[in-house]
Amino acid sequence: MDALPTPPLAAEPGSPESRTVRLVRILLPIAVLAAGIAVWALVVRINNIPPYVLPGPGAVLQTLIGDWQVLSKSLLVTLLTTLEGFVAAAVGGIVLALLFNQSKWLEYSLFPYAVILQVTPVIAIAPLLLIYLPQETAVIVCAWIVAFFPVLSNTTLGLNSVDRNLAGLFQLYGASRLQTLRYLKLPAALPFILGGLRIAGGLSLIGAVVAEIAAGTAGAGSGLAYRIAESGYRLNIPRMFAALLLLSAAGIVIYGLLALTSHLVLRRWHESALGKEN
Numbered sequence: 001m002d003a004l005p006t007p008p009l010a011a012e013p014g015s016p017e018s019r020t021v022r023l024v025r026i027l028l029p030i031a032v033l034a035a036g037i038a039v040w041a042l043v044v045r046i047n048n049i050p051p052y053v054l055p056g057p058g059a060v061l062q063t064l065i066g067d068w069q070v071l072s073k074s075l076l077v078t079l080l081t082t083l084e085g086f087v088a089a090a091v092g093g094i095v096l097a098l099l100f101n102q103s104k105w106l107e108y109s110l111f112p113y114a115v116i117l118q119v120t121p122v123i124a125i126a127p128l129l130l131i132y133l134p135q136e137t138a139v140i141v142c143a144w145i146v147a148f149f150p151v152l153s154n155t156t157l158g159l160n161s162v163d164r165n166l167a168g169l170f171q172l173y174g175a176s177r178l179q180t181l182r183y184l185k186l187p188a189a190l191p192f193i194l195g196g197l198r199i200a201g202g203l204s205l206i207g208a209v210v211a212e213i214a215a216g217t218a219g220a221g222s223g224l225a226y227r228i229a230e231s232g233y234r235l236n237i238p239r240m241f242a243a244l245l246l247l248s249a250a251g252i253v254i255y256g257l258l259a260l261t262s263h264l265v266l267r268r269w270h271e272s273a274l275g276k277e278n
Helices: 016-047 057-066 068-102 104-119 122-132 135-159 164-172 177-215 224-233 237-266
Strands: none
Touching: 016 057, 057 068, 057 237, 068 104, 068 135, 068 177, 068 224, 068 237, 104 135, 122 135, 122 177, 135 177, 164 177, 177 224, 177 237, 224 237
């Protein structure tokens, strides 16, 4: 009988193979991006498309540099709203999930309303919030609504996914509910919590953008979403692309920071962040 083939060994962290894989993972997206930009520029040049229909990458970059003073201020406004909505969603979602874990009656009573809040389109809620709340508060609430449910649901799932044998062991040794929560449930739920926060970071930016479009207020306090809508009304398409580029870059940075935080927290003990290559 033939012997079974030996499975390939995983690349050790810090080995040349591991560094090569890491380098490839960085260079491949960059190469795809460069190819996409080249095709975009080529299509615009060959078809002689006017900038008010589809600007080329050079026109977008020129507009981004020329309008940086206006766009950067709007970017800061949007990022501040995103941060406030994200913090509110993170704190509220985690705290409410902890309360749900301690009281099933509370979970049965309130969780359906959290689901209703999640499935209701925020674009439909934003005009109502702008009627009853100050504009800045309404925009933050919209960002919170969109980002709240992923944190709540992921944290609740993590707290309810504790190994029953370990939970029985804690009960056997007479651990209190607070001790079980602190030393067993929270560490077990930490990967779920961090996963929910990664999702909520991008969603809070989406909620802020939707609320800013619904608010539609001009002036120095306008966010990037209003700049995009304003550019569309004026057919200033290069500025629209430049503002959209800044929004995309902001979303990538937010996700990257949260992913890095998750990796630093989990890298020494959780399988998802041990850096093993299959």
